[in-house]
Structures are given as structure tokens and as C-alpha cells.
Amino acid sequence: MIDELEIRDLEVSIGQKKILKGLSLTVRVGEVHALMGPNGSGKTSLAYTLMGHPDYHVDAGSVTWRGEDLLSKKMTPDKRAQAGIFLAFQYPSAIPGVTVASFLRNIYNAVHHPKQPAADESDGAMPKYTGIPLAKFRKLMEEKMALLHMDPAVAARYVNEGFSGGEKKRLEMLQMAIINPTIAILDETDSGLDIDALRTVAEGINATLSPEMGVLMITHYQRMLNYVKPQFVHVLLDGRVVMSGGEELSHKLEANGYDWVREQVGLPSGVGDEVAEPVAEHV
Amino acid sequence: MAPLALMQPLDSNAVEGVSRDEPAWLAELRTEWWSRVEADPWPTGAEEEWRRTSLDNLPRDGGLLLDAPVATYELDPRLAERGVIFSDLASAIWEHGDLVRAHLGRHETLSAQMPFWARSLAAWTGGTFLYVPKGVTMDVPLTARTTLPSGAYTYLPHTLVVVEEGASATLLEEVSSPDGQPVWFGGTADVRAGYGARLRYANLQRLGDEVWRIGAQRVEVGQDANVTTLNAEIGSAISKVGMDVRMTGKGGSSRLLGLLAAGDAQSIDFNSVQDLIGSHTTSDLLYLSALYGASHASFYGVTRVRPEAKQTSSYQECRNLLLSPNAGAEPIPVLEIETNDILRCGHGATAGAIDPVQRFYAQSRGMSAESAERMIVRGFFERVVAQIDSEPIKARVLDALAARIGSADEAAA
Numbered sequence: 001m002i003d004e005l006e007i008r009d010l011e012v013s014i015g016q017k018k019i020l021k022g023l024s025l026t027v028r029v030g031e032v033h034a035l036m037g038p039n040g041s042g043k044t045s046l047a048y049t050l051m052g053h054p055d056y057h058v059d060a061g062s063v064t065w066r067g068e069d070l071l072s073k074k075m076t077p078d079k080r081a082q083a084g085i086f087l088a089f090q091y092p093s094a095i096p097g098v099t100v101a102s103f104l105r106n107i108y109n110a111v112h113h114p115k116q117p118a119a120d121e122s123d124g125a126m127p128k129y130t131g132i133p134l135a136k137f138r139k140l141m142e143e144k145m146a147l148l149h150m151d152p153a154v155a156a157r158y159v160n161e162g163f164s165g166g167e168k169k170r171l172e173m174l175q176m177a178i179i180n181p182t183i184a185i186l187d188e189t190d191s192g193l194d195i196d197a198l199r200t201v202a203e204g205i206n207a208t209l210s211p212e213m214g215v216l217m218i219t220h221y222q223r224m225l226n227y228v229k230p231q232f233v234h235v236l237l238d239g240r241v242v243m244s245g246g247e248e249l250s251h252k253l254e255a256n257g258y259d260w261v262r263e264q265v266g267l268p269s270g271v272g273d274e275v276a277e278p279v280a281e282h283v
Numbered sequence: 284m285a286p287l288a289l290m291q292p293l294d295s296n297a298v299e300g301v302s303r304d305e306p307a308w309l310a311e312l313r314t315e316w317w318s319r320v321e322a323d324p325w326p327t328g329a330e331e332e333w334r335r336t337s338l339d340n341l342p343r344d345g346g347l348l349l350d351a352p353v354a355t356y357e358l359d360p361r362l363a364e365r366g367v368i369f370s371d372l373a374s375a376i377w378e379h380g381d382l383v384r385a386h387l388g389r390h391e392t393l394s395a396q397m398p399f400w401a402r403s404l405a406a407w408t409g410g411t412f413l414y415v416p417k418g419v420t421m422d423v424p425l426t427a428r429t430t431l432p433s434g435a436y437t438y439l440p441h442t443l444v445v446v447e448e449g450a451s452a453t454l455l456e457e458v459s460s461p462d463g464q465p466v467w468f469g470g471t472a473d474v475r476a477g478y479g480a481r482l483r484y485a486n487l488q489r490l491g492d493e494v495w496r497i498g499a500q501r502v503e504v505g506q507d508a509n510v511t512t513l514n515a516e517i518g519s520a521i522s523k524v525g526m527d528v529r530m531t532g533k534g535g536s537s538r539l540l541g542l543l544a545a546g547d548a549q550s551i552d553f554n555s556v557q558d559l560i561g562s563h564t565t566s567d568l569l570y571l572s573a574l575y576g577a578s579h580a581s582f583y584g585v586t587r588v589r590p591e592a593k594q595t596s597s598y599q600e601c602r603n604l605l606l607s608p609n610a611g612a613e614p615i616p617v618l619e620i621e622t623n624d625i626l627r628c629g630h631g632a633t634a635g636a637i638d639p640v641q642r643f644y645a646q647s648r649g650m651s652a653e654s655a656e657r658m659i660v661r662g663f664f665e666r667v668v669a670q671i672d673s674e675p676i677k678a679r680v681l682d683a684l685a686a687r688i689g690s691a692d693e694a695a696a
Binding site: 051052053054076077078080081082087089092093094095096097098102103106107110111114158175179 | 638639640641643644645646647648649650651652654655658659661662663664665666668669
């Protein structure tokens with residue numbers, strides 16, 4: 001078993017529109033990768049596809065995680081999460097009426113104590129609770145909230161309801177810390193954050209990261225990478241990884257934009273960033 | 284006693300039979316109401332309130348259940364000493380005859396429900412009586428839990444709740460019955476809160492899957508009184524309830540809450556009138572339905588602001604979560620505003636499926652599609668659940684909901 005997420009020649013479309021056109025990328029446990037690209041290059045589509053969003057159709061290519069086919073039918077989003085994959089959403093969804101504490105305990109149990117379906121569950125009988133004890137969970141949650149400098153009162157609020165952009169991103173990081181995944185995909189976790197919030201969130205990421213975790217940071221800007229240092233930087237243009245390098249590549253992109261990359265790889269200027277990427281949330 | 288002796292066809296003989304051993308005033312009252320039964324027409328289906336529920340298949344052959352099941356009525360003796368009465372209605376007519384006589388069967392209700400209101404007042408054999416005298420307040424909720432017997436029958440219990448000036452009470456009435464029994468359950472409730480009184484009245488319906496619940500509730504809210512009603516409808520095949528909420532006293536307020544969870548071919552059909560009669564009254568209605576299978580919920584809600592009802596505030600909101608492509612909902616809000624001098628009068632009505640984005644979000648965190656759905660449905664109900672002040676009542680209601688939506692609360696934290 002190799003601890004790596006291997007994406008090979010991935011082609012993905014949403015509706016009639018082809019978004020990913022042969023993307024290849026490998027993330028090993030213990031590595032931090034940054035995937036950079038302009039709007040519309042396919043960054044969020046990759047994130048959603050890896051997590052199994054039903055609107056994204058895989059036309060060709062493969063994704064394997066520890067040698068297993070991640071794209072197989074039985075790998076529904078919950079199974080992928082249970083297999084150690086985590087996606088921090090760019091636009092996390094609100095869940096009215098469900099408190100953060102209750103949600104976190106549910107997702108902790110879903111990942112760490114997946115329930116064996118009881119034979120009598122179809123009768124509406126209450127399955128035996130086999131999850132983390134409440135006191136132990138509260139302690140874990142409070143610890144992780146402190147790590148992310150979160151107000152403990154957030155626990156009693158409804159998930160993402162009325163949250164500011166920064167609060168949402170922090171809650172994503174809290175979920176990551178609670179779940180403790182093996183592969184974390186962070187989709188534009190820096191967007192919508194002011195500089196202080198960015199620093200706090202980045203500190204939280206650094207505190208959560210471990211040699212037992214592989215990270216794919218998807219970002220438009222370099223600024224996040226000042227706080228969370230990637231070992232590998234990839235450029236996504238027109239649905240493909242067209243260039244890879246070390247951390248210095250991100251600085252070059254920050255200083256010079258993407259046009260020089262296009263030139264170098266033979267893409268016409270502006271290709272892949274002229275239209276906003278269709279995001280399933282809005283279609 | 285042979286089972287047959289416990290039932291009689293619902294007619295004037297039955298009413299006479301029921302009142303044979305009762306005080307004369309009650310026999311007269313029953314006869315009076317039976318004359319209304321004979322005068323008031325059975326719904327034709329053309330009435331706005333009866334367009335969505337047909338009574339064609341109402342199980343009417345079973346006969347009147349004479350041997351009514353009696354709930355356990357527990358009351359702190361100190362409250363009994365202060366004059367609180369909490370018992371079954373049939374006992375109360377002997378033990379507190381004058382008081383029952385002063386309040387029982389004094390009012391009509393919505394014309395749509397009159398045939399059923401009149402039948403219940405004429406032929407009731409069970410039901411609850413709660414009387415809270417002036418100034419007596421209590422913290423602990425009272426509970427009247429009834430389990431109906433097996434069999435095919437008509438049962439028309441009547442509940443009478445009178446909370447006098449400055450008094451307060453919380454009452455949960457819970458009724459359940461076995462599946463597979465074609466029963467006509469025609470429970471009615473007459474609820475009154477006097478000047479400055481505070482009442483929480485919850486009704487938890489867990490009837491069997493072949494029961495027809497044809498109910499009527501009349502709620503009168505006096506001056507500066509504060510009333511919350513909750514109808515949690517979980518069981519029955521057909522549930523048709525009319526709510527007649529009369530905001531008679533100046534400054535009174537009411538919250539009308541509903542939690543409906545239905546599946547299979549269940550049908551739930553409410554009609555309501557929030558009648559703002561007194562000035563400075565407030566009435567807010569919030570009904571939430573989660574509909575599975577081929578179930579259907581209708582809500583025909585009228586808010587009426589009378590010309591003399593100045594400075595009122597009212598709202599009716601009806602939200603339906605459709606958990607199957609075959610489930611349906613029909614919320615119909617009607618506002619009849621007869622004065623310009625209002626603070627607020629509005630409505631909101633929706634029917635729709637779970638947002639797939641929400642489901643994907645929860646699933647991406649490891650929750651199965653089913654448990655994600657349970658959690659979302661439970662969250663959907665929270666707006667009403669959070670307003671149930673009494674923890675024991677909240678627990679009973681959540682327990683009943685779990686039978687339909689699954690134990691979404693498996694990991695409350």
C-alpha cells in the first residue's frame with residue numbers, strides 16, 4: 001500500500017462543459033502541495049471531483065488512493081471521507097438548526113466510528129449509540145477550538161448560519177482538526193479572509209498538519225503560502241497541470257502572473273481564465 | 284362485559300345511552316349538541332377547508348366507543364389543594380359538576396369543523412379536564428397520555444382546558460393507538476386562557492396507521508394572555524384538524540407551532556383561522572412538515588384582522604420538506620385584513636426538497652446520505668423544537684419524531 005493520492009489524466013465535465021482536460025498530480029502523505037491557477041482553470045472542479053460531487057462527471061482518467069480506485073461507484077463522498085480524504089470547501093454550506101457541536105460530533109463518529117447498520121434499524125428502532133462519549137468529545141472540541149482561536153460560543157451556533165467568511169473558513173479548519181484526515185484538500189481557504197484572519201487560519205492549519213497528512217492547497221493567490229509552506233507548487237491552466245516546481249514557483253507567479261507560463265507551454269494568452277468556472281453550487 | 288356492549292352506532296340513541304346515568308344538565312347539553320349535529324350539514328367537499336380531504340372512506344361502521352380509555356392524571360397534591368383540577372372529563376362532571384357545567388360546550392367553532400365539534404360535544408365518552416384557578420402557577424408540565432384499544436370504533440373525546448386570570452400551566456396530551464385498526468378518532472379541544480394567563484398546550488398524535496383523525500381545536504386567548512399550542516402529528520392515515528384561534532382580549536399573544544412528519548400514503552390537512560379580534564394582539568404560526576413516501580400535507584391558513592383590532596402583529600409560516608419525489612405539500616395562506624392600523628401581517632410558505640449542496644457537504648464529512656438526511660430534517664424541525672420550553676415535552680416529541688425520521692439526535696452534543 002502506497003500512501004499516495006494519484007490523479008492521472010483526469011478529464012471531467014459538468015453538464016456539457018469540459019473542465020479538466022487530462023490533469024495529473026500525485027500527493028503523498030507528509031507532503032504539502034500548492035495548486036495555483038487563475039479563475040476558471042478548474043481548481044474547484046478538481047476539489048469537488050476528488051470528493052465525489054454528483055454534478056461532476058468523470059469522462060476519463062483515474063484517481064487512486066492507497067492503490068484503491070477512488071472514483072469507483074461505491075466510493076460515495078462519505079466513503080471517501082472515511083478513507084481519509086477531506087475537503088475544506090471554498091463556500092461551505094449552512095445547515096440550519098444543527099449546532100456546530102452536534103455536527104462535529106456526528107462527523108467525528110461518522111469518520112472514526114462508522115456505524116454498523118443494525119438489522120432492526122429499518123423499523124425505526126433506535127440503533128445503539130457507539131460513538132465518542134460526550135465528555136471526551138467536548139474536551140476534544142474545546143482543545144481544537146482553542147488551537148484555532150475560536151470563540152467557544154460558536155459550538156452552540158447553527159452550522160455556518162450567519163457566519164462571516166472568516167468564521168466559515170475557521171469552521172472548515174475545525175472540522176479538519178476534528179476529523180484529522182490523511183489527505184486534506186483546501187479549496188481557496190485563504191479567500192474572503194482579511195490578513196489577521198488569514199494568519200489565524202494559517203496557524204491553525206500548521207498546528208493541524210502532521211507528517212501523517214498530505215495536503216493539497218488550492219489557491220488563487222500566493223499570500224497563503226507565506227504561512228503554510230508548500231514543498232511543491234503546480235500551475236493549473238486550461239484543465240491541466242502545466243508546470244510544477246518548488247516554493248519559488250509561487251513567488252514567480254505572484255510577481256509575474258500566469259502569462260509567462262502560458263507562453264512557455266504554448267497556450268494562447270488568457271486561455272482558461274476568461275470565464276468564471278461553473279461551480280456546482282450555482283448551477 | 285362483552286365487547287359489543289361497549290359500542291353503539293353514533294346516533295341519537297347512542298347520545299341518550301351515554302347520558303343515561305349522567306346529571307340532567309349534561310344530558311340536556313348533549314341533546315342540544317346532537318340537534319346541532321342534525322342541523323349542520325356534513326361537509327360536501329366543496330368547502331374550501333374540505334377540498335383536500337375526502338370523508339368518503341371515513342370508517343363509520345365501528346360504533347361509538349363507550350368504554351373510553353382513561354389516561355393517568357398525576358397532579359401535585361399541593362396544586363390540588365389550591366384548586367387545580369386535572370382529571371378525565373367524565374370524572375370531573377361528578378366531582379366538579381358546577382365548574383364543568385360553567386365551561387363545557389359553551390362555544391361554537393369554525394363552520395368547517397362544526398359537524399365534528401358538535402358530534403364530540405354530544406357523544407364524548409373520554410377526554411381531559413384541566414382547570415387552573417386564578418393566580419395559580421405551576422412549573423411542572425402536566426401529562427395526559429392515552430393509549431387507545433384495538434378494534435374498529437368511533438371515539439370522540441373532548442378536552443376542556445380553562446386557565447383563569449393570572450394562572451399558568453403546561454399540558455401535554457399524547458394519544459397513541461395500534462396499527463391496522465380502522466378508527467375514527469374525533470378528538471376536540473376547547474382551550475381558554477383568561478386575563479394575563481399563560482398556557483402551553485401540546486398535542487402529540489401517534490395514532491395507528493389506519494386511524495382517521497378528524498380534530499378540532501378552539502383556543503381563546505384573553506386579555507394579555509400568552510398561549511402556545513403545539514401540534515405534533517406523527518401517526519394516523521388521515522389527519523384533518525381545524526384550529527380556531529380567537530385573540531379576543533386586548534394585548535393577548537399566541538404562538539401556534541406544528542411539527543408534522545408523515546410517510547407512506549399519509550395525509551395531513553390543517554385549516555386554521557387566526558382571528559385577531561382584540562387590539563394589540565399578536566399571533567404567530569409556524570408549521571413545519573417533513574414528508575416521506577407518498578405522503579401529503581395541506582395547510583389552509585387564514586389570518587383575519589378585524590376592523591377593531593388595531594396595532595396587531597401576526598404571521599403564518601408553513602414550510603414543507605419533501606423527502607421523496609412522490610411527497611407533496613400545498614400551503615395556502617390567506618390574509619383578510621380589515622384595518623389599516625396594523626403593525627405586521629404576513630405569511631411565508633414553501634415546499635421543496637433538501638438542498639443537494641447541504642447533503643453533499645454533510646456526506647463529504649463522512650456521514651451516509653441517510654444520516655445526513657436525518658440530521659438535516661432534525662435541523663429543519665429545530666425552529667419549532669427550540670420553542671418547546673418544557674424539556675420533558677421536548678423529549679417526548681423528539682422521541683415520537685424519531686419513529687418517522689430516524690434517530691437524528693444520535694449525537695446531540
